[in-house]
Amino acid sequence: xxxxxxxxxFLMQGLLVTLRVSGIVVAAALVLGVLFGxxxxxxxxxxxWPLRIYSDLIRGLPLLVLIFCVYYMLPLTGLxxxxxxxxxxxxxxxxxxxxxxxxxxxxQSIPPGQHEAGKSIGLTFSQRMIYVVFPQALRRFLPPWxxxxxxxxxxxxxxxxxxxxxxxxxxxxxxxxxxxxxPMYILGAxxxxxxxxxxxxxxxxxxxxxxxxxx
Amino acid sequence: xxxxxxxxKVRGLTKSFGANQVLQGVDLDVPKGSVVSIIGASGSGKTxxxxxxxxxxxxDGGSIEVDGVEVGYDLSDGRRRPRxxxxxxxxxxxxxxxxxxxxxxxxLTATExxxxxLRKVRGMGKAEARAAAEQWLxxxxxxDKLESLPIELSGGQQQRVGIARAxxxxxxxxxxxxxxxxxxxxxxxxxxxVVRELARxxxxxxxxxxxxxxxxxxxxxxVFMDGGRVAxxxxxxxxxxxxxxxxxxxxxxARIELRDI
Amino acid sequence: xxxxxxxxxxxKYFDRLAWGxxxxxxxxxxxxxxxxIIGLALAVLSHGAGRPVRFVVGAYVEFIRNVPLLLLxxxxxxxxxxxxxxxxxxxxxxxxxxxxYAGAYLVEVFRAGxxxxxxxxxxxxxxxxxxxxQRVLHVQLPTMFRIVLPSLGNAFISLFKDTSLATVLAxxxxxxxxxxxxxxxxxxxxxxxxxxxxxxxxxxxxxxCLRLLERRFAIRRR
Numbered sequence: 094x095x096x097x098x099x100x101x102x103f104l105m106q107g108l109l110v111t112l113r114v115s116g117i118v119v120a121a122a123l124v125l126g127v128l129f130g131x132x133x134x135x136x137x138x139x140x141x142w143p144l145r146i147y148s149d150l151i152r153g154l155p156l157l158v159l160i161f162c163v164y165y166m167l168p169l170t171g172l173x174x175x176x177x178x179x180x181x182x183x184x185x186x187x188x189x190x191x192x193x194x195x196x197x198x199x200x201q202s203i204p205p206g207q208h209e210a211g212k213s214i215g216l217t218f219s220q221r222m223i224y225v226v227f228p229q230a231l232r233r234f235l236p237p238w239x240x241x242x243x244x245x246x247x248x249x250x251x252x253x254x255x256x257x258x259x260x261x262x263x264x265x266x267x268x269x270x271x272x273x274x275x276p277m278y279i280l281g282a283x284x285x286x287x288x289x290x291x292x293x294x295x296x297x298x299x300x301x302x303x304x305x306x307x308x
Numbered sequence: 309x310x311x312x313x314x315x316x317k318v319r320g321l322t323k324s325f326g327a328n329q330v331l332q333g334v335d336l337d338v339p340k341g342s343v344v345s346i347i348g349a350s351g352s353g354k355t356x357x358x359x360x361x362x363x364x365x366x367x368d369g370g371s372i373e374v375d376g377v378e379v380g381y382d383l384s385d386g387r388r389r390p391r392x393x394x395x396x397x398x399x400x401x402x403x404x405x406x407x408x409x410x411x412x413x414x415x416l417t418a419t420e421x422x423x424x425x426l427r428k429v430r431g432m433g434k435a436e437a438r439a440a441a442e443q444w445l446x447x448x449x450x451x452d453k454l455e456s457l458p459i460e461l462s463g464g465q466q467q468r469v470g471i472a473r474a475x476x477x478x479x480x481x482x483x484x485x486x487x488x489x490x491x492x493x494x495x496x497x498x499x500x501x502v503v504r505e506l507a508r509x510x511x512x513x514x515x516x517x518x519x520x521x522x523x524x525x526x527x528x529x530x531v532f533m534d535g536g537r538v539a540x541x542x543x544x545x546x547x548x549x550x551x552x553x554x555x556x557x558x559x560x561x562a563r564i565e566l567r568d569i
Numbered sequence: 570x571x572x573x574x575x576x577x578x579x580x581k582y583f584d585r586l587a588w589g590x591x592x593x594x595x596x597x598x599x600x601x602x603x604x605x606i607i608g609l610a611l612a613v614l615s616h617g618a619g620r621p622v623r624f625v626v627g628a629y630v631e632f633i634r635n636v637p638l639l640l641l642x643x644x645x646x647x648x649x650x651x652x653x654x655x656x657x658x659x660x661x662x663x664x665x666x667x668x669x670y671a672g673a674y675l676v677e678v679f680r681a682g683x684x685x686x687x688x689x690x691x692x693x694x695x696x697x698x699x700x701x702x703q704r705v706l707h708v709q710l711p712t713m714f715r716i717v718l719p720s721l722g723n724a725f726i727s728l729f730k731d732t733s734l735a736t737v738l739a740x741x742x743x744x745x746x747x748x749x750x751x752x753x754x755x756x757x758x759x760x761x762x763x764x765x766x767x768x769x770x771x772x773x774x775x776x777x778c779l780r781l782l783e784r785r786f787a788i789r790r791r
Contacts, residue, residue, distance in 0.1 A: 150769065153768065153769045153772045153773065154730070154765060154768055154769060155730035155731065155732075155733035155744070155768060156730075157733040157734060157736070157744060158733055158744065158747075158761075158764065158765055158768060161747075161748075161761070162761045162765060165751070165757045165761070166757060166758060166761060169757070169758065206407060206409055206411040207411060207413065209364055209405075209407065209411060210407065210411035210412070210413065210473075212362075212364060212396075212397075212400055213362060213364070213400060213403075213404065213405035213407075213474070214400070214401065214404075214424065214425030214429060214473065214474070214477055215397050215398065215400045215401025215402075215425060215429040215477065216397060216424075216425070216428060216429060217393055217394055217397040218393050220397075220428050220429075224413075224424060224428065225413055225424075228415045229413075229414065229415055243635070246637075247636075247637045247638070248637075249637075250637035250638075250639045250640060251637075251639060251734075253639070254639075254737065261637065261639060261640060264640075265643075268647070273651070274643075274644075274647040274648045274651050275644075275648040275649070275651050275652045278640060278643060278644040278647070278648040279644075279648075281640055282632070282636045282640055282641075282644065285635065285636050285637060285640065286631075286632060286635045286636055288635075289634075289635035289636070290631060290635045293631075293634075293635060
């Protein structure tokens with residue numbers, strides 16, 4: 094018990110790193126993912142096909158492989174990034190592919206008549222997206238998107254394997270000092286659980302709320 | 309653009325969907341202030357023709373000019389270049405369309421539906437756009453439904469919002485694509501009443517319709533399409549009244565009239 | 570930057586990668602099978618059961634789904650032996666973790682599958698005189714498997730990718746093989762340009778097999 098309490102400050106620092114990594118990745122993946130998703134759904138062939146291939150490739154790889162690949166190979170291209178940014182880049186690339194899929198599903202559920210109506214009053218493509226498509230697609234986008242946020246927090250634990258002192262690695266380090274693995278793992282599990290469960294609940298609440306909005 | 313030029317000029321229009329050539333050379337003039345009804349069996353190309361005018365469908369050959377401007381292609385510097393997104397948006401802003409399935413924006417109220425184009429395309433301020441939108445909605449008889457969402461409106465009411473949305477943009481020509489086909493019979497009248505008033509007020513219109521009585525009453529000219537071409541064209545009296553010369557038109561009208569009973 | 574590609578190193582140690590891939594597939598297979606048993610048992614258990622049972626099953630599912638797999642892997646391998654007193658080897662530990670992990674996801678899949686069985690089938694079974702047990706065995710289970718086949722297949726492919734985490738326990742699957750070659754030859758580009766496609770191609774083939782199975786067996790919901 095004492096062990097758990099004493100280690101709490103150190104774990105909190107790790108948690109901050111986890112949250113920081115997750116936060117950056119979620120933001121980057123949201124922006125990129127929505128852009129890619131729109132490009133996939135509406136873009137001309139020379140845009141849609143590369144995006145499709147990118148998305149399938151990235152999602153077909155284990156996240157760990159992606160992280161290691163980026164982490165080890167990025168320096169070779171001459172870019173001098175810290176391990177933090179290499180790991181973040183890999184995780185962001187991974188999640189952006191998932192967010193792109195979620196976007197694609199949400200956006201393609203909008204009937205073509207909506208696009209035609211938008212065109213008929215003279216709206217440009219981006220205006221149609223912003224004022225007609227996105228507001229309607231939002232309800233199909235949010236619940237699965239929150240699931241990608243949860244999966245990002247889960248995936249962030251893997252950055253501990255390239256030396257980033259996130260919550261996961263902090264737990265390992267405390268165990269290295271105290272030799273009491275079980276209480277620490279339970280404590281760590283609880284912290285992750287609280288964060289992710291809260292997010293899952295939000296997602297489920299949103300799903301239920303939107304179910305009342307008739308088509 | 310001289311005063312005598314037709315507002316919409318279609319010449320030799322061709323369009324194929326894959327192997328199916330839907331439009332096989334259509335010629336049509338729509339003078340300003342006139343109402344042209346386009347009738348024909350399904351597959352005759354009438355809806356495709358309409359949708360080519362505001363480039364919801366691209367056309368392969370021929371030309372469509374609205375107020376002297378070629379809709380689908382840029383013909384300056386001698387080459388025929390397909391128009392880009394932005395140019396098309398500008399051209400479409402001046403061409404209004406009302407759809408068979410209404411296509412109202414479900415997340416916006418009636419007023420907001422009409423306001424959207426006014427604010428984002430015509431650049432009006434919020435208050436100005438709202439005032440104009442409400443004015444049009446009152447004109448089509450929906451004064452008590454200004455803040456209603458489309459899901460709260462009947463089919464006829466939704467279609468009238470659709471009309472308001474299109475005409476609020478002050479288009480040069482209004483395209484109406486079978487606007488009463490999806491309505492319950494008792495709701496058709498209220499929509500046709502609005503269209504009649506617009507015609508009376510001088511709006512140039514092209515309508516594709518199955519309502520023969522209406523077409524006869526409101527049109528300046530009626531066009532019968534068959535097999536991707538204009539088969540018969542004339543005043544309503546000529547097309548509907550006198551024993552039709554054209555065999556396929558005769559057959560078409562007979563089928564329609566039988567159904568109306 | 571000077572870097573001369575030399576794939577000889579890779580071919581020299583390729584057996585590690587090949588055997589590693591085989592082990593990954595094996596781990597995923599065992600994981601999904603045991604996971605199915607766990608998931609199915611819990612789904613059937615909670616299907617008609619009272620609140621306490623459903624709460625316990627629900628707690629298990631929520632816990633596993635909201636905790637990173639990596640943490641679970643460590644917990645099972647390092648944590649449990651330290652309080653239990655016994656020990657097991659890395660492969661067994663990882664397989665059990667994977668099974669428990671899969672089980673949590675599969676409970677949901679099977680629960681949805683059970684709910685999706687048209688009631689008419691059960692009534693038909695009753696009508697021709699099958700006992701409850703026979704109904705379960707001959708009507709409900711086969712129908713349910715066909716309904717859940719796509720989800721099961723996707724779960725399997727997902728699990729295959731998750732086997733890459735076994736590398737932290739030094740289980741000699743594909744990822745570990747890749748890391749081993751890297752630490753011994755430093756030929757990073759060559760390693761990853763071979764291993765990443767191995768994962769991709771395997772995933773692709775699995776997806777293809779899944780599609781074939783679906784075509785043959787699955788009940789499509791119209």
